[in-house]
Amino acid sequence: RRFIAVSRRGKFLLLTLDNGATLVINPMLAGRIRYGAPLPRQRTRDALVLRLADGHELRYHDVKDMGKVYLTDDLSQIPTFAGQGPEATDPALTLEVFRQRLRPHRGEIKGVLTDQTFVAGIGNAYADEICWRAGLYPFRRRPSLSADEVARLYAAMRAVLEEAIATLRSRVGEAIDVEVRDFLAVHGKAGQPCPRCGTSISEVTRERRATHFCRTCQPGLMVARRATGTSCRTGC
Template sequence: LLSGDVADHLAGRRFTDVGRRGKFLLLPLDDGATLVINPMLAGRIRYGQPLPRHRARDALVLRLADGRELRYHDAKDMGKVYLTDDLTQVPSFTSQGPEATDPDLTLEVFGQRLGRHRGEIKGVLTNQTFVAGIGNAYADEICWHAGLYPFRRRPSLTDDEVARLHSALRTVLAEAIETLRARVGDAIDVEVRDFLAVHGKAGQPCPRCGRPISEVKRARRATNFCRRCQPGLMIGRRG
């Protein structure tokens, strides 16, 4: 991580590309450094015409030569912004697993990696060392699509259930990417989630069976699921 004043370092520099690794947004600069943003649960990036004022929870605002601005807003103050010439120094960056959308993440590879974890299914899915890029919302969607209780312990899964989980991961992410590309356009700060099946839909009918969707809140995040389509019993957390 580079020392000194970040504003001084960025002034006059040019972004040469835009990339992503897992949940990290990568903005390489023309001097070899990289601006890295990890938005965590609630971070949003806005690119467009300048807003008239800074908003509460605006963590970073960059005025660009074309008159536009790049603004990072974090409603929960959980995200991180780094300026570095060595990505290995960014916490948790090098420990990430393969991309969740990587074609090489076959069922065999998925099963092997899954076998290294013993926690709850949802917790494993959101563990970035397992696979990179799955967050709270899409973990809920994947579990629902697979018909699996999110608090099931990984060792209890059968081979068929592992295959269903892998298939659900592929399907949910592919459909979400297609939907977001069609609907979001250049408004990258807009959160579009009305197409999701269960996440954020507590009390609404399950799209599959019609039963009201349940919600459990733990560790600053909500888990949504259908108790009929995803049967299971929460027996408390274990190590």
Template sequence: MPEMPEVEALRQFLGEHLAGRTAGAVFPVAVHALKTYDPPVTALVGEPFGEVARHGKFLDVGVGDAHLVLHLARGGWVRWSDKLPAAPPKPGRGPLALRIRLGEPDDGAGLDVTEAGTQKRLAVYVVRDPAQVPGIARLGPDPLDPDFTLDAFAALLGGERRQIKGVLRDQGVIAGIGNAYSDEILHAAKMSPFKLAAKLTPEETARLYAAMGTTLTDAIERSRGLPMRELKAEKKSGLRVHGRKGEPCPVCGDTIREVSFSDSALQYCPTCQTGGKPLADRRMSRLLK
């Protein structure tokens, strides 16, 4: 699932490649992915691309007076091509959901929005204001915003009686962090994912805040300048505990363990995070919403 660092890398890439260009043709291949109808997606045709922004895990492409907003969910991605097929795409069972071909003089170049897997959660919006997208309207602060200080972070955690893993993933509390980077942040902070957020000491809160900033900033820097086709591999190669069940911890050498939930799993190092004690592998998906 693309999280804030990958979406930020996509933002930077598209911002550079779409500047000064126009949308020549728009093909909504997977109609189920379209979540708005006014203005229609075809209204983007002939319009110049503007600023490309990010709101948490939402990608926001300015096109004329409208905004093309993408939420890539679990299996979505954006692919750039310098030479798209000449024939219009046909709706089918493939991964293609939306194609945008650039206008003259860039005929042939463009981007595809795709979605892999059977769970179709990709969302495409065309709106006049990004705040019209419900998911954006309810977002919490961006963890890399200069205004998101340690004091602001501590204030958010103060009333949270949930486990810290779930709090980090809650987009209404902090925007942009998902399952993978919450595992990485907690490992860097040497903190159990089951620790209650409201019971963190000032020292633990400061350690977690620092780990969050360092982990996300490092991930963005590793992705900077990479072609879009290499971003997924870069994310996977940079993860130290997430997705690495059974492998040695790169810090202490202990075996990385896993806790499974109804639709996801977390990974952690017992020595680094839980005092050497394995966590119970019980189904507690309600705590990770």
């Protein structure tokens, strides 16, 4: 079989085959794809190995076994695929469309950004970056946002993602299994100074998901420290 196209939809990588089928990979949190010379043996947690005609191989490696791999001729049968919203970087997602799609949501800003039915492709790390760029507290409820704040959120989303794409294209090259995160402003940097004001970056953990923000640049009500596992570091 021959691959005739490679594309992306949200967090799904799509490799189209010449027989009409599509190999779909959703790497989730820890999945990595390696393209290169064959390795001498299969590694633990190698979920998929494709040997290519040019002598290279494509390996999907997942240390947490959270990712999903599908071979299908009907993408609508893949869970959550059909219900995705527009791509976050789609030019058709104008500010007005963004406002309209945002209006029905009542939850916290970060949760809305990572809801793939709202817009597709934003995960935990970039949601943190977008909220920081917009100067918005990630746990604020959507109805509390003013029209100007919604515009800031939209502008931040476009800028953060476009800059990240450009950075990754220039730095990653063919090392597609390498995760480059050092250019991020706040995510994963608890205790380090905020690039904008110097305040120590705060971290809140809920259900094993960490949120990073600056309590000076992103003012908001303090997060309740419930007995459900929420924890807070660095004075948040």
